[in-house]
Amino acid sequence: QKEVEQNSGPLSVPEGAIASLNCTYSDRVSQSFFWYRQYSGKSPELIMSIYSNGDKEDGRFTAQLNKASQYVSLLIRDSQPSDSATYLCAVISNFGNEKLTFGTGTRLTIIP
Amino acid sequence: DAGVTQSPTHLIKTRGQHVTLRCSPISGHKSVSWYQQVLGQGPQFIFQYYEKEERGRGNFPDRFSARQFPNYSSELNVNALLLGDSALYLCASRLDTYNEQFFGPGTRLTVL
Numbered sequence: 001q002k003e004v005e006q007n008s009g010p011l012s013v014p015e016g017a018i019a020s021l022n023c024t025y026s027d028r029v030s031q032s033f034f035w036y037r038q039y040s041g042k043s044p045e046l047i048m049s050i051y052s053n054g055d056k057e058d059g060r061f062t063a064q065l066n067k068a069s070q071y072v073s074l075l076i077r078d079s080q081p082s083d084s085a086t087y088l089c090a091v092i093s094n095f096g097n098e099k100l101t102f103g104t105g106t107r108l109t110i111i112p
Numbered sequence: 113d114a115g116v117t118q119s120p121t122h123l124i125k126t127r128g129q130h131v132t133l134r135c136s137p138i139s140g141h142k143s144v145s146w147y148q149q150v151l152g153q154g155p156q157f158i159f160q161y162y163e164k165e166e167r168g169r170g171n172f173p174d175r176f177s178a179r180q181f182p183n184y185s186s187e188l189n190v191n192a193l194l195l196g197d198s199a200l201y202l203c204a205s206r207l208d209t210y211n212e213q214f215f216g217p218g219t220r221l222t223v224l
Contacts, residue, residue, distance in 0.1 A: 004154075032211045043202055043215045044155065088154050092211055098145060099168050100204075100213060102154025 003027060006089050006103035015112050019076040023089030023103055026070070032092040033065055033072045037085045038105065044088055048074060079110045114139065116205050116216030124222045125193050133188045133219045137205030143167075144186040145213060146178055147202040155202055161186055162208070190221075198223045 006023050013019040021035075032051055036044035050056045050063040050072065062075040072091075076083055086105040092098060117136045125131055137144050143162040147155035160168035161180035180186045184205075190197055200220050204213040 034212070036215075043200070043218045046212055046214060049212050090154070098143060098160050098162075098206060098211065098213065099157045099170070100145070100147070100155070101157070104152070104154050 002103070003101045004089055004091050004103040006087075006106045008104060008106060010107040010109055012109045012111055013079050015079060015081060015110055017079055019079045019083065019108055019110070021074040021076075021087050021089075021106050021108065023072045023074075024070055025072070025089075025091045025101075027091070027093050028067075028070065030067075030070075030091045030093050033063070034090040034092075034100070035061075035063060035074045036088040036090060036102075037083075038088055039085045076108075081110045081112055084108060084110045116203055116214055118201075118203050118216040118219050120219060121217065122220045122222075124224065126224050127193055127195060129193050129223075131190050131193060131221060133190075133201050133203075133221075134185065135188070135203030135205075135216060136185045137203075138207075138214060140207060141205035141214075142184050142208050143206040144180055144184065145204045145206070146186070146188045147204065147215075148172075149200040149202060149218075150198075158188070193223045195223050197221065 035048040038044045048063040064073045088105045089103040090100040145160040146158040149155040157170040159178040175191045200218045203216045
């Protein structure tokens with residue numbers, strides 16, 4: 001079992017719709033969870049971090065965390081063509097251990 | 113504020129050669145981590161340094177080494193290059209009281 005798993009996609013969503021990206025992780029003691037956006041040929045860009053169960057909203061982005069189910073998701077509302085990218089889920093297992101463990105990423109395409 | 117900077121941006125080497133990649137963290141950040149990203153995969157953790165000390169090492173051979181300098185900049189060295197070392201090498205910096213890591217633009221290494 002991979003440490004961090006994502007639906008690989010590709011995921012296609014019409015412009016203006018909600019894009020839903022999912023991630024599961026295997027290490028129950030994981031404490032910190034991140035979503036990075038990576039455009040083709042570029043480096044990952046941090047868009048959301050979440051540490052507690054529940055929802056965290058930032059503009060059009062909402063991260064959701066359920067530690068009991070070992071599940072974290074990212075919702076993108078009012079999707080725009082500029083949201084087309086690969087989204088990487090990353091996990092840190094313990095405070096003090098800064099190693100980010102990444103999933104393979106979900107490629108998202110927003111259709112105008 | 114300037115973000116994480118890396119040099120060079122692109123590099124072409126032949127098998128068996130040595131390479132040195134450089135990284136300067138965001139001003140005020142004392143922690144630097146290195147990651148390798150091959151095409152179609154998420155970044156893989158190589159090293160973490162904090163206050164010039166190695167704090168973590170990923171599952172990479174001894175051909176890979178790194179160090180951090182008093183000004184918190186860092187170098188990643190790879191000896192005896194193999195074709196499989198071709199990848200995007202990413203440097204990430206972190207403010208010591210938070211877990212969020214911010215990536216530089218990366219160095220694209222091609223080994224022929």
